[in-house]
Amino acid sequence: MDIAARVRAHKRLARLMQQAYSAEKAAAFAYQGHAASVRKEEEKAAIHRIELDEWEHRREVRVLMDLYGVPVSRYYEVRFHIIGRTISAACHVLGWFMPYYFAGRLESGNVCEYFRMIHYFHELGVTAHDRMLYDMGIREKEHEVYFYERIKNKKALALFERIFNWGASKSFNDVDLEALKPVEESEGYCRTGRG
Numbered sequence: 001m002d003i004a005a006r007v008r009a010h011k012r013l014a015r016l017m018q019q020a021y022s023a024e025k026a027a028a029f030a031y032q033g034h035a036a037s038v039r040k041e042e043e044k045a046a047i048h049r050i051e052l053d054e055w056e057h058r059r060e061v062r063v064l065m066d067l068y069g070v071p072v073s074r075y076y077e078v079r080f081h082i083i084g085r086t087i088s089a090a091c092h093v094l095g096w097f098m099p100y101y102f103a104g105r106l107e108s109g110n111v112c113e114y115f116r117m118i119h120y121f122h123e124l125g126v127t128a129h130d131r132m133l134y135d136m137g138i139r140e141k142e143h144e145v146y147f148y149e150r151i152k153n154k155k156a157l158a159l160f161e162r163i164f165n166w167g168a169s170k171s172f173n174d175v176d177l178e179a180l181k182p183v184e185e186s187e188g189y190c191r192t193g194r195g
């Protein structure tokens with residue numbers, strides 16, 4: 001089997017790429033609504049920059065999918081389109097805190113998607129995408145930290161952390177921007193239960 005066929009046959013990898021591709025669109029839509037719902041210009045600008053990062057991720061995932069002939073999933077495209085538009089609209093009625101909280105929580109989960117892709121590609125002996133996927137994972141971590149920094153002093157955070165399992169002491173990944181592993185060691189990320 002050639003490598004493209006082996007990637008397509010790696011169901012978890014192929015599905016993860018399809019899902020990430022569509023979920024990036026949902027995230028970008030959500031940030032459009034989020035940016036529109038905040039008042040301060042600097043917050044709008046920061047969220048807009050994150051939206052642009054998500055479109056860029058979507059393009060990069062698509063390049064990988066095309067390289068290996070992994071088709072876009074119509075199911076995920078429709079599903080995440082609806083999710084993204086719904087969240088986008090919801091931002092206008094949820095107040096200030098919740099869009100920040102759930103954006104941070106979502107980003108926290110996205111970090112490991114890209115490190116997991118590295119793991120799966122390595123299972124097939126493919127290391128050519130390590131740098132790109134590493135950069136995407138780290139960018140998601142930066143997004144998580146950005147959103148966390150906005151809400152870390154808010155009273156509601158402790159309650160939300162207890163209910164939704166993300167906050168000051170809980171994250172869905174084990175990446176620490178203060179002590180980053182180099183790309184060659186990034187295999188070690190996201191190996192734990194939560195990661």
Ligand SMILES: [Fe+2]
Nearest residue numbers: 024053054057
């Ligand atoms: Fe992203």
Ligand SMILES: [Fe+2]
Nearest residue numbers: 054107140143
């Ligand atoms: Fe992100």
